[in-house]
Amino acid sequence: MIKIQDLEFEAFIDREAINDRIGEIGYELTKKYKDENPIFLGMLSGAFVFMADIIRAFDGDCEVTFVKYYSYDGVKSTGKLNEVIGVDDSIRGRTVILIEDIVDTGNTLHEFLPKVFAKEPKTVEVVSLLVKPSALQHDITVHQTGFEIEDVFVVGYGLDYNGLGRNLQAIYRKRD
Ligand SMILES: O=P(O)(O)OC[C@H]1O[C@H](OP(=O)(O)OP(=O)(O)O)[C@H](O)[C@@H]1O
Ligand SMILES: Nc1nc2[nH]cnc2c(=O)[nH]1
Numbered sequence: 001m002i003k004i005q006d007l008e009f010e011a012f013i014d015r016e017a018i019n020d021r022i023g024e025i026g027y028e029l030t031k032k033y034k035d036e037n038p039i040f041l042g043m044l045s046g047a048f049v050f051m052a053d054i055i056r057a058f059d060g061d062c063e064v065t066f067v068k069y070y071s072y073d074g075v076k077s078t079g080k081l082n083e084v085i086g087v088d089d090s091i092r093g094r095t096v097i098l099i100e101d102i103v104d105t106g107n108t109l110h111e112f113l114p115k116v117f118a119k120e121p122k123t124v125e126v127v128s129l130l131v132k133p134s135a136l137q138h139d140i141t142v143h144q145t146g147f148e149i150e151d152v153f154v155v156g157y158g159l160d161y162n163g164l165g166r167n168l169q170a171i172y173r174k175r176d
Helices: 015-033 048-056 107-117
Strands: 002-004 007-013 039-044 063-073 076-085 095-103 123-131 144-148 171-174
Touching: 015 048, 015 095, 015 123, 015 144, 039 048, 039 107, 048 063, 048 095, 063 107, 076 107, 095 107, 107 123
Parallel strands: 039 063, 039 095, 095 123, 123 144
Antiparallel strands: 002 007, 007 171, 063 076
C-alpha cells in the first residue's frame, strides 16, 4: 500500500507484467510497420514513460514527436481539454503510432484525433497501455491495448495523482 497526499493506493499491475505486454505490443508493431519508418506520437505528460519503453520494443527505423494536452484535476476529468503543445506538421503523410497511457472516458482522443487527421497522415494506429471499457463515452478505436481495466483511478508508470506518482515503477489502484 502507498499513500499520495490524501489517497491510498494498492499494487495493481506489476513491472514484469507491464514489460511482458510491451514486448508483445512491440512485436506486433514491428511486424506491421518495420519498413515504414513510423512516427511515434506521444501524449504528454502521462505517456512519456510508456513511450520510452515502447519505442525501444520497436525493431526498425522510427521517429518520435509529442503533444501535450490535459483535462484531469485530481481523480476527475474536467471535461475540458487544454492544449499546451499541439500537433505539428511532421506527421503529414506519415504512418503515425499514437501512444497514450490511458483511455478512460475517451474525451481526450475524441477531441484530439480530428486534429491528427487534419494533418493528413498516411495512417494512424492508436496504442494505449490501459483502457477502461466501462468508462468510455465515445466510440474510440484502440488498435493495441496493454490492459483493459475496470473503472478505478490508477497511478504510476507515468500516470499521476495531482502531479505525483509518475515515477512509480508499477501501476497502483486507488483504494475505496
Ligand atoms: O480518456 P480520458 O478520460 O480523456 O482520459 C485520458 C487522458 O487522461 C490523462 O491525461 P491528463 O489530463 O491527466 O493529463 P496528464 O497526461 O498530463 O496527466 C491521460 O494521460 C490521457 O491523456
Ligand atoms: N492518473 C490517472 N490519470 C487518468 N486519466 C484518465 N484516467 C486516469 C486514471 O485512472 N489515472
